[in-house]
Amino acid sequence: MTFNSKFTMTVRKIFKKYGKTVFIIFIVWLIIFLFNMYLRNRPKKLEANKTYNPDNPVIDYGGSVPNSQKQSVNETLDTYLNYCKNKDYDNAFNMLTNDCKAYLYNNDINEFKKYASNVFEKFNNYSYVQNYSNQDKVYIYEVTILSNDILSTGTTGGYEKYQEKITIIEEDGVKKIANQGYITHEKLSREAEDDFMRVKVKCKDMSYSRVSYTLEVKNKTDKTIVIADYNAGKEVTLNIEGEYQLATNLAIQESIIKPGETKELEYIFDKFYDSKREDTQINFNYVRIIPDFDFELTLEQQKEQAYKIYSFNINL
Amino acid sequence: MNKNIKKILIIIVILILMAINLIIFINHFNYKNTEENNLTNQISTIIKHNIATEEETENSRKEMLNEYSEATRMKTYVGQYLSYIDSEKYEDAYNLLYQNFKNTYFKTLVDFENYAKEKYPSEIMVEYTNMNKEGNIYILSVKIQDPTNKEYKTLEQNIVIQENDLNDFVLSFNVE
Numbered sequence: 001m002t003f004n005s006k007f008t009m010t011v012r013k014i015f016k017k018y019g020k021t022v023f024i025i026f027i028v029w030l031i032i033f034l035f036n037m038y039l040r041n042r043p044k045k046l047e048a049n050k051t052y053n054p055d056n057p058v059i060d061y062g063g064s065v066p067n068s069q070k071q072s073v074n075e076t077l078d079t080y081l082n083y084c085k086n087k088d089y090d091n092a093f094n095m096l097t098n099d100c101k102a103y104l105y106n107n108d109i110n111e112f113k114k115y116a117s118n119v120f121e122k123f124n125n126y127s128y129v130q131n132y133s134n135q136d137k138v139y140i141y142e143v144t145i146l147s148n149d150i151l152s153t154g155t156t157g158g159y160e161k162y163q164e165k166i167t168i169i170e171e172d173g174v175k176k177i178a179n180q181g182y183i184t185h186e187k188l189s190r191e192a193e194d195d196f197m198r199v200k201v202k203c204k205d206m207s208y209s210r211v212s213y214t215l216e217v218k219n220k221t222d223k224t225i226v227i228a229d230y231n232a233g234k235e236v237t238l239n240i241e242g243e244y245q246l247a248t249n250l251a252i253q254e255s256i257i258k259p260g261e262t263k264e265l266e267y268i269f270d271k272f273y274d275s276k277r278e279d280t281q282i283n284f285n286y287v288r289i290i291p292d293f294d295f296e297l298t299l300e301q302q303k304e305q306a307y308k309i310y311s312f313n314i315n316l
Numbered sequence: 317m318n319k320n321i322k323k324i325l326i327i328i329v330i331l332i333l334m335a336i337n338l339i340i341f342i343n344h345f346n347y348k349n350t351e352e353n354n355l356t357n358q359i360s361t362i363i364k365h366n367i368a369t370e371e372e373t374e375n376s377r378k379e380m381l382n383e384y385s386e387a388t389r390m391k392t393y394v395g396q397y398l399s400y401i402d403s404e405k406y407e408d409a410y411n412l413l414y415q416n417f418k419n420t421y422f423k424t425l426v427d428f429e430n431y432a433k434e435k436y437p438s439e440i441m442v443e444y445t446n447m448n449k450e451g452n453i454y455i456l457s458v459k460i461q462d463p464t465n466k467e468y469k470t471l472e473q474n475i476v477i478q479e480n481d482l483n484d485f486v487l488s489f490n491v492e
Contacts, residue, residue: 010321022329029333036340046382048389048482052452128451144450151453152416154488155474161450 052128058142059133059274073139073168076175077129080166081143084120085127089113097171099185100178103205115180123162125149132165132208133274138183139168140208140273165208181207183273188213192314196221196289197257199314201282202264210248211238212268213282215314219257223307224293227255227265231299232286238269239281239313245269256293284312378482387447390454393485394442394475398460401432402440414478417488431491435471437462445472453478 015022055065055074065073076095083092093101093112105111123145132140147160167178178184183206190201200216219225228235228250236247236255247267257263267282289308290297303309381389393412400409406429413422422428439462446457454477462468479485 007321011325014322014325018326033336046378046482048381048479049386050452050479051386052449054451126450126453146450149416150450150455150476151414151478151486151488152420154417154421154476154490155455156421156490156492 054129054141055131057131057133063134065131065134065139069137069139072175074129076168076177077141077143077166080177080179081127081129084116087117087120089116092116095177097169097176097178097184099205100176100182103185104180104182119145119162119164123147123160126151129166135274137170138273140183141166141168167208181209183207188316190314190316192312194312196287196308197225197312199312201314201316204279206273208273209270210268211271211273211279212266213238214264214266215282216262216264217255217257218262219259221289222259223289223291224259225257226288226290226293226302227257227284228286229254229256231302235284235286236267237283237285238267238271238279239283240271240275240279241277242280243277244283245271279316281316282314284314287312374483381482389479389482390447390456390477391444393477393479393487394444394456394458397475397487398436398440398442401436406432412485412487414476414486414488421491435492436460437465437468437471439464 055070057064080092080095083089083095089112090109093105093109096105096112101107101112105115125146126149127143127145129141129143132142134140142163143166145162147162148157150159153159164179165181167183168175169178169184170176185203185205187203188201192199197220198218202214202216204214205212217225217227228247230250234244234246235250237244238247247269249266249268253265255263255265271279287308287310288302288306290302290306292305297305381392384392397409397412400406400412407425409432410418410422410425410428413428418428422431437460441461441463443459443461444456445459446455448455448457456475456477458473458475460471460473474490475487476489477485477487
């Protein structure tokens with residue numbers, strides 16, 4: 001038998017025996033091949049891929065703005081910014097949360113107008129927003145406003161930009177605005193007391209990058225209590241789960257309580273709102289009780305004359 | 317012998333099928349890569365007229381742009397604008413400008429043509445030095461030089477682009 005006839009016989013045998021299998025494999029391959037061809041050649045949806053997405057948070061600890069909230073959040077932000085750009089400051093002020101009005105503007109619309117005219121009369125052209133961080137139905141956006149419409153000028157003459165964090169937060173079921181980085185207010189009722197003073201923690205106000213505590217301090221003695229006069233280091237700190245933050249406003253606020261006096265004091269600390277760590281204590285690290293206090297006393301003289309020097313902690 | 321031939325035949329069939337698939341895959345992959353690389357590597361490029369040829373249909377250009385990254389697309393738009401200047405198609409370049417920008421700086425095509433003839437070199441070589449974004453507006457800083465004329469003082473420009481859709485954009489630049 002020649003090679004050709006042997007080859008033909010073998011091919012016939014193979015097809016007789018494996019014909020069905022080969023046929024099925026071929027059909028399957030053909031289907032996959034045709035489907036692949038279809039996917040390659042079908043009309044593509046042409047859409048410019050862009051990295052700018054205003055609702056995707058820069059910091060994503062708290063996740064994105066939920067789809068169900070995107071429209072109302074953006075509408076609130078747009079409405080507020082349009083009021084400001086159109087110098088309709090009364091309506092813009094009405095969109096602020098009560099806490100924001102009280103903390104930043106003492107509930108005085110004129111204070112808001114002063115801020116708004118400074119910002120929106122200089123930077124009133126092109127603006128854009130970028131979601132920054134979201135925590136428990138609090139949506140923080142960074143708003144950028146440019147000093148001129150750069151597409152119209154081509155940047156001729158340069159341009160400046162102003163940025164601030166604006167928070168959209170629900171108040172009595174309505175979405176409201178907290179501006180200039182401010183976020184929210186929380187009433188507190190912590191107390192700490194010893195033989196010399198009684199401290200009540202009344203509230204805390206949170207901004208995006210700082211937290212402020214308002215305390216009421218009663219001097220129970222007939223001597224002056226110096227909590228902080230910017231003479232000693234680290235006089236007031238906030239303990240954030242073991243990390244100590246120094247109060248940032250000690251230079252502008254003396255914490256000196258006269259005999260028998262009750263005084264309200266505010267301490268501001270650097271802390272990001274979206275930090276997951278809890279505040280555990282406010283520490284008065286260098287309390288001096290001085291019988292005959294004089295503002296001219298140096299730290300050394302205070303030490304010499306002090307009836308007592310100690311530290312005092314308020315648990316939060 | 318028969319068994320060997322059977323095995324060989326089956327292997328040949330499988331190899332042919334695999335080879336067909338491989339050729340299709342390689343062709344597709346190379347096509348995508350060469351298109352992207354052509355533009356991403358052009359930090360310094362002499363603008364030639366072939367960036368936007370007349371034969372290119374709107375759709376195929378959109379498909380091409382769709383494959384590009386954001387930065388490459390913006391460079392392509394700048395390239396298109398400068399290629400018009402380079403080939404003295406001032407009206408086409410003028411039509412790419414943002415309307416408010418034209419209203420302020422170049423009320424007529426003649427104004428723009430005079431400016432372009434005065435400021436841009438006869439042969440344009442562009443170097444991209446920076447790229448910024450302000451929301452959905454892009455600012456590309458470029459250095460424009462003339463490789464054929466050493467006397468030409470480098471022109472530094474910010475080109476501001478707003479892309480409305482693929483191949484649908486307007487631009488402006490800082491006027492000096």
